[in-house]
Amino acid sequence: MIPPEIENWFAGRGWRVRRHQVDMLAAADAGQHALLVADTGAGKTLAGFMPTLAAFCPSRLGDAPPPDGLHTLYISPLKALAHDVQRNLLTPIAEMGLNLRVETRSGDTPSDRKARQRAKPPQVLLTTPESLSLLLSYPEASEIFSGLKRVVIDEIHAFATGKRGDLLALALGRLQAISPDLQRAALSATVAEPESFRGWLAPWGEIDTVALVEGETGAPPEVEILLPQEERVPWGGHAAAWAVPQLIEMIRANRVTLVFTNTRFLAEYIFQLLWDANEGNLPIGIHHGSLSAEARRKVEGAMARGELRALVCTASLDLGVDWGDIDLVVQMGAPKGSSRLLQRIGRANHRLDQPSRAVLVPGNRFEYLEAMAARDAVHEGQRDGEDFRPGGLDVLAQHVMGCACAGPFEEAALLQEVRACLPYAWVDEAVFARVLDFVATGGYSLRAYDRFARIVRDKSGTWRLTHPEQAARHRLNAGIIVDSEMLEVRFRNGRSLGKVEEHFGAQLSPGDTFRFAGLDLEVEGVRDLELVVRAAKKAGQIPSYGGARMPLTTHLSTRVQAMLANRGTWARFPDDVREWLEMQDWRSRLPAPGELLVESFPYRGRAYSVFYTFEGWNANQSLGMLITRRMEELGLAPLGFVANDYALAVWSLRPITDPAPLLSPDILTDEFVDWVQNSHLLRRAFREVAVISGLVERQHPGKRKSGKQVTFSTDLIYDVLRKYEPDHVLIEAAWADARARMTDVGRLADLLDRSAAELVHVELDRVTPLAVPVLVMIGRESVAQGEADDELVMEAESLGGLAMRAD
Structure with a gap:
């Protein structure tokens, strides 16, 4: 089954062909699509390309010439990953002597190369969902993709459940219509529920056509949790800056260390602290998505050549990047999910037979528990991930416009393509007609404005562009990722x-x-x-970024609560963490699994209540908004709230004596709807769907709108639609975003249901140890810290003489 050219290449390297690599080739030879789930370092990418390499082997070709034109598409969630894969593919192709051209295409690709790729595409093209969608919008798309044999989707877990996955699913539907015999393959190390992803990957919902290929088991990772050498685990904070001296020593002791942070701000902050402490002038780099393409390529090249001892990065390097010399991964702050942690750990010792080494550095005491839970989950092979949800109508509108740019289309035929994709199987003729009407006119309230008229139906019933210039405008503005300006x-x-x-x-x-x-x-x-x-000669402030926070997964949340309830596991904890929990148990109680604990106590002349939800920052932030509105109605005079992933603290002039009325499920139908409609939340969601759908354009030839200009435009349209067309397709899309993504409303609903059955309210005379980590966050972004934190800790210390520290 394996062509001798491939077998000989593996043998020459001293490797053996893995079982899952053979199985991927067998599935392709049998005409099946395939989902490969295999550990990091198992050779997943090579397994995905095995059928492509085999197709170009002389032993299989015989006297036939190598296939001409585009043969294989490789879809990556990250541009950096596509470039890395290109580097790693060129070597085996050259050493096997295959006549195979491999190129990348992304937003960073020069326009002249993009034009050449459309005229004479390579046999293998490595790209992203957005670049593929744009390529499909050209009139020559049918010719480019007519001979396409294979699509390989890498790290499918990273985007299949979101809007980028919606866009890719629609693109796959279009590709399958152009090339009916096209085979699909997807790769991942961290899929939690393979059956769901098989359903997403299958065309026309035919899940039986997708083979599930499971990889060989690799060496278990070695994961440790770093603790302060002389001090105690901090009460608050997420940067874990306390660990920088120890981190410098780890960098010095290893060949190459990859230091992950959860945000771009933290990447810059930790890099600055490391550089200030870098007395030995060790070569340390930084990598995140807001750096220029030139800066990212420079540091990627330095890593590939072995010129760096450490690299501080964000999720920009989470996925699949293979630099074999990395021998240690450090996670600064909490990992937020076992799958994410497993993905990051796999960047070290990127080989199946060697254990990956990782160090977790918690920023505070709750994060220590989270790190323990994540480490346990990794050792047990437990993965987590996001659920699939219905495809976004804004993405569908963008796809419809892209199809029109490629050429006229028939409504029924395009609907059939759309319904073949799992995210859009729910779309019926009525919904599709609303989307088409929006793309054609902007909707009932906007149809009088010519600038919203982008497509038109002719007498034969065929849809086409209103003017050729619409295609250029679409390609200039299309995309799914809507960052702040x-x-x-x-x-x-x-x-x-x-x-x-x-x-x-x-x-x-x-x-x-x-x-x-x-x-x-x-x-x-x-x-x-x-x-x-x-x-400059002096250091200044570090830029802040408004990106979405990584949510604490439900899986890790459940594990943390289970650890709190199981006192037999506390012996594993450091003394200060164990004493913290013991004092909490003595002074109040610990939240049990399935229970919602609410503590109320006075502090500095105010009434405080802390809700221990363990539902993540987004859900807790939303709950704080809703509870304070209801407290206002009940005359409790709320003064403010603060939230982290584990708890919500609310303070007011009058105490909460019964939290049950504040947590009744009708809060999601009354206060929630009113709050969303009258806050910035729905406006922000509308701005995003208006941009994605093409209603508002950010860019014109030679000029880009500022963020203020985009917001002004979308706010005007939003106000018109709210007043005259509240059932507009984009209002519906914005509501879906606001409910599902921006507020974690599903977790919020589960929390309220739990509170109805398992609410425990404890009234106390002072601050409790468990409350301190959330209370020390009050005012952290606007006032200097120190005195208020110290008072909180002194009050907690007075419970039993604990030597606790707020840092």
């Missing part, structure tokens, strides 16, 4: 360092300094959407 950071000579968010840049004046891309910079001026800078 950004300012380009450039030196006076034009060299770009990357981007910072507009709200941060707007606060800067000439002479101000900030640290970005590991450099100290001074602002010279702002022109258009560019921040012109020069090197």
